[in-house]
Amino acid sequence: MPRTVLITGASSGFGAATARLFAAHGWNVVATMRRPEMGDGLAALDSVMVARLDVEDPASIGAAVDAALARFGRIDVLVNNAGFGLFGVFESTPPAKVREQFAVNLFGLMDVTRAVLPHFRANRSGTIVNVSSGAGAFALPMISLYCASKFALEGFSESLSYELAPLGIAVKVVEPGGVVTTGFGRRSAEEAASAPPPADYAPFVAAAAALFDGLRASRGGATSEQVAETIFAAATDGTDRLRYVATDDIRPLLAARRETSEDAYIAFMRERFTPGTAG
Template sequence: MNKTILITGSSAGIGKAAAQYFAAKGWNVIATMRSPEKETELTTSDNIFVTRLDVQEKDSMQQVIAEGIKRFGKIDVLLNNAGYGLFGPFELATDAQIKQQFDVNVFGLMHLTQAILPHFRANKGGTIINVSSMGGRITFPIVSLYHATKFAVEGFSESLAYELSALNIKVKLVEPGAIATGFDTAANFTGNPEITDYDDFVQGFLNLWGSKTQERTTAAAVAEVIYEAATDGTSRLRYIAGEDARELLQVRMSGEERYHEHMQQHWMPEMK
């Protein structure tokens, strides 16, 4: 029997690339998204089951899992990929923006993980792969809330890996750098037209970010890393995707003082 992966956020970017890559490798894929009626590419493959799932709707998760099991027999891997970025000064974020950032990036991931675990325990095995970010271990200005969610995913995943190891259930983290998916251009922004004190700094950082991230890792390349995490048979926790992520994380691991000096020198905009 071919193995099966359930993927969240499959309508675009890393999620869609992963669905296509795993399907090409002979896997069955449960490709979930908020608006499956709009999907035209993934629906052409017999081994891809496209279905609706909004990770903010906890009550529908068990039904999606049951439908996937009915279609393919069992689920071997859960890929928690759904997520988005909230950019901008923290002071200007609304309560609703803060809540949604955590609902999607953290609580949705946790709820779906909880929902799949009974199936993995019954099968005496399974793998959970959480798409984090280099932003789960390093930080940039004006992305504090996104970073907060990814740091949460990192800590949650690392601890969970320990407690599930005795049940033959693996937990993996994939940490991409800047990806050519339009992720940051599609990000939500905090803002308040009455507060302009941050404007020059924000624009300065966005210009810096644009100039430093012109060469990006493709979603397809990240999908290959995800496949490695799903199939290498090890208990390795972290998988880095992208040379920019690799370089910055190496700086981080070289020591706090060097890391902070590097970020101040290379990632802070020059202010007049």
């Protein structure tokens, strides 16, 4: 029988590309999103069910899992993809936005995972793929809260993998870098515009913006489809590997983080990502 994947945040970007890829490989797909009307294109595909799931609404999580089991009988893979990024200096970010960052990127992911785990335990099988970021391994200026949420996701995923391995359940982490075919950057810019920083930060913010513009111009054109390929590989390779790098642009930074000394790493990052001091 076809296997079934449940994907969060499937209305666009990585989630939509991943839903299409699994469907192309003959899987049953439960494509979940906050606004199901945005999934009409996916719903037209064979063996794809679009369901409402807002990771900040526990009732919608339970309803989506129940609907998936009623339609397809089982879930084999969970892809926790829903997320967004705050861009801007920490001091100017309202506390409510800080809580939202963690509610979506971490606590919502935990709630969806908790809802699926009883089914995985009963089957003594299942794979959880958590979409992280290069910013879950190394930190960059202007995205401190996004980094914090993804660092937490990475630690949670690794710890959870030890708990679940004896039950036949695998946990995988996919780390994308800069991708040109998502709405991520647009939402980050909108969030930043809603919380302008104190004037003292202006020189730093301007220099950091120029730095990120340079990075975007030089890193190439990774796509959501490429990230979806990595997600699919993580879900289906049958190994106990934990982390998967999805785009080449972050490999130098990951190598600096994971393959050098702490002092060498910090020196490397400060040289590249400290565009000047505020004031």
